[in-house]
Amino acid sequence: MKLFDVFVKESANKVFIGLVTGVITGITFSLLIPLVLIALDAPDAELQEVVPETINWLRLEVTNPVLAVVFFATCTFIIVLKTFSQSLMASVALNAASNLRLSIYRRINSAPIAQIESVGQSKLVSIVTGDIPRIIAGVSAIPDLIISLMSVLGVLAFMAFISFETFLFILATIFFGLVTYQVPLIIGQRHYARARPIYDKLHESIRGIIFGAKELKLNEEKRETFYKEDLESLELQIRKKEKSGFILMQGANNYGDLISFLAVGVVTFIISNYITLSHAQLVGVVMALIYMISPIHSILQCLPLISVGNVSMGRLNWLLSNLQEETLQSTQEKAPEWQKIHLKNVCYDYNLGAKGKDKFQLGPVNLTLSKGEVTFIVGGNGSGKSTLSKMITQHYLPSAGAIYFDNVPVDDANRASYRHTITSIYSDYYLFNRILGYKDSEVDTIVSDYLLELGLAEKVTVQNGHFSTISLSDGQKRRLALLVALLEDRELYVFDEWAADQDPSFKDTFYKHYLPQLRDQGKAVVVITHDDRYFDLADKVVWMESGNVSRISMSDVIKTDKYRSEDEKLGTA
Template identity: 85%
Template sequence: MKLFDVFVKESPNKVFIGLITGVITGVTFSFLIPLVLIALDYSGQELQEVASERKWLMLEVNNPVLAMVFFATCIFIIVLKTFSQSLMASVALNAASNLRLNIYRRINSAPIAQIESLGQSKLVSIVTGDIPRIIAGVSAIPDLMISLMSVFGVLAFMAFISFQTFLFILATIVFGLVTYQVPLMIGQRYYAKARPLYDKLHESIRGIIFGAKELKLNEEKREAFYKEDLESLELEIRKKEKTGFILMQGANNYGDLISFLVVGVVTFIISNYIKLSNAQLVGVVMALIYMISPIHAILQCLPLISVGNVSLGRLNWLLDNLHEEVLQSTRVKAPEWQKIYLKNVCYDYSHGAEGKEKFQLGPVNLTLSKGEVTYIVGGNGSGKSTMSKMITQHYLPSAGTIYFDNVPVDEANRASYRHTITSIYSDYYLFNRILGHKDSDVDTIVSDYLVELGLAEKVTVQNGHFSTILLSDGQKRRLALLVALLENRDLYVFDEWAADQDPSFKDTFYNHYLPLLRNQGKAVVVITHDDRYFDLADKIIWMESGNVSRTTTPGVLGTDIYHFKDEKAGTT
């Protein structure tokens, strides 16, 4: 898909009308030139004979009829060109807006595994860097097309005056545009080489922001990161973009002089080889001078469109690698369920995030029940988060099947079952308002929770919007818990929720909220390392190297803090 295709496909009828009106504008302007030549061709004798008839609006006017036609034509050109530009600009704005909406929709409907595989930095780079360049390129297309139509109209007038002169001028313009494209294309290649570096730069920027605490503690590390990850990338990007800019700017300056060079050649050289009257020569020169403006506009638009095409190539690559999930609407409510069964479930990271191609989860067999709190524990990299994402239907098993009661999850019902689940992952995102909650008393409910969670002095709510989310990590997690409780789903998954909580709220989470959800008949899954609260679980799933090593049921034993009754291991 090219940039011009994006523009035309948006509204072909409007583009066609804009092109026609652009042609009419160019042709109409060329009509002004013979009007001026006719007016200037009057002899003094003819002018004196009608001197008494030259009063118009208290002004002395030579040839009032021609003057009225001239000014009426100017007004017509202004109106028609404005209409054409407005129409084309409307199409460009719609195309740019729909392009942004399309990429938002694609990201919103893409599988989580694909988003993780592409990487946050690359997505952010394309959305914040490439899309604005595409929009600038699309926005330049209307000016390019209108200017082209104006040039075609003037060239048609030149052909009428002298076909030989027209052919020479056309050949000269074509030669100028072709030679103009050479440095432009080279400059475009430098910009294209610079674009992938922005992905790395975005990742390094994330490092200097989110890794500030670690860098502050080690001067050598901080200096190495600055020199090797930030400064080196900036210098490389600067070098490539500077070279591209110089080439493109040189091409622009060369392009600005193309029209004047043609004027000079026609005036000083061609007039000696092609027989032209003074009127014809003046007409050709006037037409060439008029063409300076639209040709300049064309040359200004071409670099924007060229850079836009580079960015569009990256966007097309993203769209080719970002597939929409094929799911039916959540309007079909999932049937009530009591248990979730994972049967011989596997997940292969060759379809997942970068750097984890060799890791495989499973095969896993386990059961989750409503009215139970299940802990998932294990070391880092044991597969806890991966399994939880399969439970929440974010990851699709590469083998095996997940059942809600006796119903296997598939494309027809996955969206509906997702609608019964809520989760707070360790890398959760906190929105600044309550989404999808239509209760008219939402502010009252949220305010009560804010008091209960110790956030009333930090956050208020109005019309479902939080007054702030600039909170500590622990406070943000409590606000995320509030939102999860409002959703009132059948299955809750908490990934290390209590990790950033102070002892008081950590205790509240395990001793109050988890039992509360259990008593409400919810299925609760908690990924945790807090072994002091293991006795509060109904079941503990132990994971190691991508497999369930054992399943235990905790119980209190006299002098020991806890003991665990082993059940059948959940692996095959």
């Protein structure tokens, strides 16, 4: 997709009308010059045969009243038509910009989680907050560019009518100016293009200085190193490249202005000696050239914005090519009732590092999860616990094998329906400031009861589904996330280290109250955890190691092992 495509795609008809009115405006502008020349050069006797040389109007003496009326009527027509053209084109540009942002939001919203994680949060934020505004600025500059271009073409047509030889010289001058203008413009554009990837790194470093502030405060050497190498260094690189790009582009603009004035000087002092021009023709050409300075300047002002916009459009196209929409069949149908989830020879492959490094593979995994059952998934870091859980929740799609809900395989036709039966709280969860999907204010009563139960009533209140604050500790945020999950009343619950930030009392409440409660309600519950002292509360524990299920322990075995361990401790004592 190109920058102009964004503009035309929005409304080809309106763009066409804008172009036509722009052409008419430019041509009409050029008519002002001969009107003025006729008024200045026409003999008084010729005018007096039609109307008196001057008339009094509102105590003002008006010379050549007919031409004056035509002149001011033309000016009024130009104002109205140009305002209409600009308003129409600006409306298209604003609509295109807004729809572009919405399409990016929609693409991110509908892209697979694996692709979003592959692109990276920093790059996504950089493109949305940095490149999209530049694209919008470039798109918004197109209407002014078109109108100014039409004005220049109208004046050139007038020049061709006055003196074709002079017109050819001016055309050659403009062509030479635009070609040579492109040289610093292209170089400046490359400097901006080289600065954009550095912005991605800078966004990541900004996240580091905000979210890693506690760690940096404890080590002055680490803090200074991070500042120097990850913030100051990147800022200096960006500053250098964008300064160079700005200087080159600004120089190109000034050069464009100078070309216009040089053309005036060459026509006035040189070309007039080689081409036979009457005084009126020379005055007309010079007036036309002076008039062209403003629209040419406008064109040169727009070109850098469009040029930078094209750089950002290239990055946006890269993003779109790396964020494909999920091929899901959108359906409002409920998933059929199910009792068990079967993972049969399920595998997942993805590259953990740069090209050429070893790939990490999960599986093949064979596992069954049942409603009315609590399953713990345990293992060391990098054992594949989170990857397995994301496959269970249908965030990751198997590279081999299949997942079944009862005897129905999950595919693009039913994946969305089955997702609607699942809720999860991952370690990197995001807490929204309101309860999405609930508009009934009666939900406030239920939420208030949960807030009291979870020890949040003194911190948070709810009104029409909106929380009064989410500025809470990590443990309190997780409890609020649990509240939202419980409110959704889904059939499968997945918790990724939910209790990691909880104090002992709420940790006990989670394992001994909420998990049994969900099980008693007939929910399937999957918990990723390291809390081995609660393992006996699970119906089964799945042990992960190097991407594979190493063993599965059932509840009776877990309890026997726990009691044996406690007896051994007592015997030792």
